[in-house]
Amino acid sequence: xxxxxxxxxxxxxxxxxxxxxxxxxxxxxxxxxxxxxxxxxxxxxxxxxxxxxxxxxxxxxxxxxxxxxxxxxxxxxxxxxxxxxxxxxxxxxxxxxxxxxxxxxxxxxxxxxxxxxxxxx
Amino acid sequence: xxxxxxxxxxxxxxxxxxxxxxxxxxxxxxxxxxxxxxxxxxxxxxxxxxxxxxxxxxxxxxxxxxxxxxxxxxxxxxxxxxxxxxxxxxxxxxxxxxxxxxxxxxxxx
Numbered sequence: 284x285x286x287x288x289x290x291x292x293x294x295x296x297x298x299x300x301x302x303x304x305x306x307x308x309x310x311x312x313x314x315x316x317x318x319x320x321x322x323x324x325x326x327x328x329x330x331x332x333x334x335x336x337x338x339x340x341x342x343x344x345x346x347x348x349x350x351x352x353x354x355x356x357x358x359x360x361x362x363x364x365x366x367x368x369x370x371x372x373x374x375x376x377x378x379x380x381x382x383x384x385x386x387x388x389x390x391x392x393x394x395x396x397x398x399x400x401x402x403x404x
Numbered sequence: 405x406x407x408x409x410x411x412x413x414x415x416x417x418x419x420x421x422x423x424x425x426x427x428x429x430x431x432x433x434x435x436x437x438x439x440x441x442x443x444x445x446x447x448x449x450x451x452x453x454x455x456x457x458x459x460x461x462x463x464x465x466x467x468x469x470x471x472x473x474x475x476x477x478x479x480x481x482x483x484x485x486x487x488x489x490x491x492x493x494x495x496x497x498x499x500x501x502x503x504x505x506x507x508x509x510x511x512x513x
Contacts, residue, residue, distance in 0.1 A: 390452035
């Protein structure tokens, strides 16, 4: 069973860069999955941030694309999120998740527990 | 369009049947997946593909799709089904991006 675990600072200053890492266990990050980031502001819904394939191919949410970088480290079996120029609006619980895709369908069978990142001075 | 629209809130009497819907252009060509989220917890996959349940999800949960609308049906709702439910699909514009619906808060009366 694939397990994911987010890690990183819980507090980031405005205009700074949010950096999170997702460690993957129970499976290889080089398997045929997209590795994704999803966030949830307090009291609000889920927002898709972006994803990466083990080859390094990425897809990003257009509303965040100019500030987001997702990368993969196959040697450590983990992937990372960087979000630059953060504001209070970026305060959220950040989840990493595995996306399994088939013809005309895809789903997230595995999620990390989530980590709260607060943007504040 | 990259949007998925859900009703913000739905209620159901204990033991009755409830349908939660999700509308969006992408659903004409891509099956939705559905997630249950309880307070303070990560989302949990409940339905994927045409109508598939992961191991451990009760068979009272089912999915269907017609045109631009995907539906999650709970037949015989239980108190523990009270939660937020989110649909997910891919952007139909060909940009291969993910998108979530706004979520539906299910109350079991």
